[in-house]
Amino acid sequence: MQLPRKKLESPAEGVSRRTFLKGAGIAAAAVGVSGVDVAGETPSSQESLIVGPGPVPFQLTINGDTRSIEVPPSTTLLDLLRDKLGMTGSKRVCDRGSCGACTVMFDGKIVDSCSILAIDAVGREITTIEGIGTPENLSALQQAFIECDALQCGFCTPAMVVSCTALLNDNAKPTRDEIRAGISGNLCRCGTYINVFEAVEKTSGQGGRDD
Ligand code: FES
Ligand code: FES
Known part of the structure; x- marks a missing residue:
């Protein structure tokens, strides 16, 4: 969605x-x-x-x-x-x-x-x-961002997490295309998109794979 x-x-x-x-x-x-x-x-x-x-x-x-x-x-x-x-x-x-x-x-x-x-x-x-979370109490998605190495400089990351959280609130198991659409307004100059896709998939119990 x-x-x-x-x-x-x-x-x-x-x-x-x-x-x-x-x-x-x-x-x-x-x-x-x-x-x-x-x-x-x-x-x-x-x-x-x-x-x-x-x-x-x-x-x-x-x-x-x-x-x-x-x-x-x-x-x-x-x-x-x-x-x-x-x-x-x-x-x-x-x-x-x-x-x-x-x-x-x-x-x-x-x-x-x-x-x-x-x-x-x-x-x-x-x-x-x-x-959404604190350093002491990360959300599952924030933890997945760390585990999937979904950030480099980190400047886009807070907003990326907000967009992905909204996506998951709306759609618990988004497809790769739905994730892509969900973060289409978030630019990452470091090019971490694939890792962000994996973090969302990991959070939604879809393995965090890159396919
Ligand atoms: S700072 Fe708001 S869209 Fe770029
Ligand atoms: S991690 Fe550097 S802009 Fe996205």
């Missing part, structure tokens, strides 16, 4: 690309972001509300914890995670939705956190690499 990388560009789903650009560079407007409480007002999804350009308070659910946030509405989810919350497992490489190094789960679906406004994550379950 293919696990497409989720794109959030529709105003019905969140903040539009146009709004993103305004928020990032000119007027900092958040339009119809349900659940955002600014100065005690909670707009309906039909209303428009200008917020910013200064910091705006809101809450996010990250790795199961509710976090109180106060950042300008132009802040991307990646910038929030890395620069405000110290969660540096998500990497900034291209910063434009091309490499997948910043992959996180958004309600279980993989997204590029560099391409989403933090304020657009209100009401969503965000899962980062920090929520």
Whole structure:
């Protein structure tokens, strides 16, 4: 089963690309972001509300914890995670939705956190690499990455693990083609793809072979 990388560009789903650009560079407007409480007002999804350009308070659910946030509405989810919350497992490489190094789960679906406004994550379950395992308590997939030598420099690895975890959550025994599709948005400059395939297959009880 293919696990497409989720794109959030529709105003019905969140903040539009146009709004993103305004928020990032000119007027900092958040339009119809349900659940955002600014100065005690909670707009309906039909209303428009200008917020910013200064910091705006809101809450996010990250790795199961509710976090109180106060950042300008132009802040991307990646910038929030890395620069405000110290969660540096998500990497900034291209910063434009091309490499997948910043992959996180958004309600279980993989997204590029560099391409989403933090304020657009209100009401969503965000899962980062920090929520998947720790050095003392690795997930089965992380252990398989080690055993299958599925990393070299390691820079792509946290995001690769997030994508593979989302894939396995969705499909316990993915085929080689399904694994290939599941990590198609994650670029590895060291070329560890074959070993990543083996790590996923090992985790799913399919032997970790290279076929
Ligand atoms: S840093 Fe987000 S896709 Fe490259
Ligand atoms: S292990 Fe170096 S970029 Fe993937």
